[in-house]
Amino acid sequence: MVNGNCHQTSKYQCWGFQMNEQMWWRGAVIYQIYPRSFYDTNQDGIGDLPGIISKLDYIASLGIDAIWISPFFKSPMKDFGYDISDYRDIDPIFGTLADFDELVLKAHALGIKIMIDQVLSHTSDQHQWFIDSREDKTNDKADWYVWSDAKEDGTAPNNWLSIFGGSGWTWDPRRQQYYLHNFLTSQPDLNFHNPEVRQAVLDNIEFWLKRGVDGFRLDAINFCYHDAQLRDNPAKPKELRTSIGFDEKNPYAYQYHYYNNTQDENLGFMEDIRSLLNQYPGSVALGEISSEDSLKTMAEYTQGNTRLHMGYSFDLLTDNFSASYIKQVVESLEARVSDGWPCWSISNHDVERVVSRWGGFNSKDFAKMLFAMISSLRGSVCSYQGEELGLTEADIAFEDIQDPYGITFWPQFKGRDGCRTPHPWQHDAINAGFSDGKPWLPVASEHFAQAVDIQDEATDSVLNSYRNFNHWRKEQPALRYGDIKFIDTPEPILAFVRQYQGEQLLVCFNFSEQSQTVALSSLLAENANLNVLSGHKLTSATIVDGALQLPPFGCFYCKLGQQAKSLS
Known part of the structure; x- marks a missing residue:
């Protein structure tokens, strides 16, 4: 993809410019790994941490700067790890804490930074905090979640909705109260108005900093605080109900979400997170942001050197694809962000794969161009596993669907499984070399021909173009920092x-x-x-x-x- 010889220079040195090690994240390419689907070493059909360790040489060959690993913590897996029941331990399906320590050690030896997901706004309903909290109104954890009495007629406290459909409130017979959940009913929201909750969350973050992680991707970080007055969200006019990530298939689009997320108090918590990370030089926080004006929130959350290091939104994870749209999104952020730093993404575990979403072109050149484009904007980059192969969205039969979001909204919306299918490693192996056991999601038949072993050998493959571009980009400070x-x-x-x-x-x-x-x-x-x-x-x-x-x-x-x- 790049003419001439591509070679990797000193990690932070290019054109005579020496980047401070503590600023490694500026202009970095962060490779997202969805561990369930990356590589399975124990043949149970689910990827694991030893699988990531065994593929570190492959990851290093991509020329990326860091890996972001989606949740691997203990969880009942109602939302496949984004419902955490223990923030300080590994779910056995993924491995052990010793495996994680080995992963950090070996990745660092290869010059790869480690970022992990932190899901702070909510826990699993099987977390001990919630088990205690729901018992009664007087226990030590009684105020750790968002509880409220019913209205006089027994209905929910207000009109807030869950992203996954229906009311954002569920009645709990033990407490004789409703609890808030912006996502699944099994994902109760923590009460960040309680200082004990904030400190406990910060302590969990520090647990992983002490184990050597280099940063965090903060899931739904603008959802930590809710309006303490529990005011109703106003209705959104019908003509405005197509917003980023939602349309009239989901009633969530029927409201302006002014009160159930993105509260002013959250800015202080962002500063608390930054203060903690400053005690561990070189560590970084990347916030996932989805609000009524996500670009404005990105600018606020990354302002100065006192809040998050980076933020990313869903503005380039939509169906919109045109030169004018890319220009409008980036210029809109640039006009607001001042001294903040963006991170751009066109694929992740929540949306249709980009080569299918943006036109459905079955073209290697299209996949190559898209990655070059997103990597050339001002900011850092999150690149989702399979993007380096140009993988298309998989079509999942209803009987194979795992995603609760897809099960609820089928057939108008098939969920997120189509972008989460196993990574294809070997074209002529069972399950494309992902696992000898039955995989948790089927390998897409068309992905066998895009497997790593085939693309390794083809000089003009998407994979080799991805590698060459990343190595060349490291030598271009104008692209990384300009x-x-x-x-x-x-x-x-x-x-x-x-x-x-x-x-x-x-x-x-x-x-x-x-x-x-x-x-x-x-x-x-x-x-x-x-x-x-x-x-x-x-x-x-x-x-x-x-x-x-x-x-x-x-x-x-x-x-x-x-x-x-x-x-x-």
Whole structure:
């Protein structure tokens, strides 16, 4: 994908710039591992921590900076680990604490940072805290969750809804009260208005810092606090009910969620988290944010050096795909974020795989272009396992569905299983080499042909392009750390300049399956000298008669000389 020889330089040194080790996360590529589906070593059909350890050389070959591992803590698995019953232990299906310690040690030896999920806003209903809390109204944990009396007619305290469908409140006969759950009924919300809860949560975070983790992905972090007055959420007009991640298939879209999440008090808790992490230099917090205005919340949650290090939203995890939409999202955040730092993602364990979601193109070049694009925006990157192979969304039969979200909303919404199927390692092995046992989700038949062993051998594969691009990107401080300025171009062209310490990089993408021609005069200032254009071309893009010719899903990168600095 990149012309010339790609080689990995010193981890934080490029073009003579030495990045402070404590700032490793700026511009980092973070590879998300969904452990249930990565690699199974004990043949029970579920991936495990030893499976990740056994594939660390593969992970290192990708040229990434860190791995984020989705939850592996003790859990009844009602939401596959996002319902935690013990924050300080490993669920036996994934391994042991000794396995985790080995994983940290070996990953660090390979120069890979370790980030883990922390699900702070809620626990499992099987967590001891909740077991105690629900017993009565006077025990030591009575106020650790969000409890409320029924209205006079016996109905729920207010109109708040669960993301997974129905009321956000469930009646508990022991307490003779309702408890709040923004997600499943088995995921009761903690009461962060209680200082004891906040401290207990911070203590759990520190437990993993002491075990050597380098950072945390904070799940649904803006959901920690609720409105203490329990005010009703206002109705959302019908014409506005299509929001990021929700539409009229889910009544959650019928409200403005002003009171059940994203409360002002949460900013103080973000500062508490940052204060703790500052005691462990180099550790980092990445917040998952989904609010009524997620870009605004991202800016608030990463403001200054006192809150989260990074945040990401679902704005690029939607069905919207166009050059103008990418430009609008990034420019909107840039206008607000000031000194904050974004993290961008186009795939994860909650949404349809990007090559299927954004047009359904069955094209290696499309997959290559998408990763290059997201990795060229200002910020860090979360890349989901399988993205490096260009995996498509799997079609899961109803009888194989595991996701409670999909079971509830079938057939209008099939859930999240289609992006969670096992990673294909070997094209001619049972279950594509993931496990000898029956996997928890079936391996998609089309994924066998995209297996790692096949793509390893093909120089033009998505996998090798992903590797080459990551290694090349590490040598480009303008891409990792620089500012961004978009250039006005018509669809389907996305163009911008990244600038850092006097170096400028012109970047162009063709979002179309047809070739496109762009006049260089529309990309450069009038005083630009065309002879200074040089650098790396990620596809066979060429310059002919003063025009840039981009092939289908083509990418172009070019260093600009001193005469091309003015881009206004």
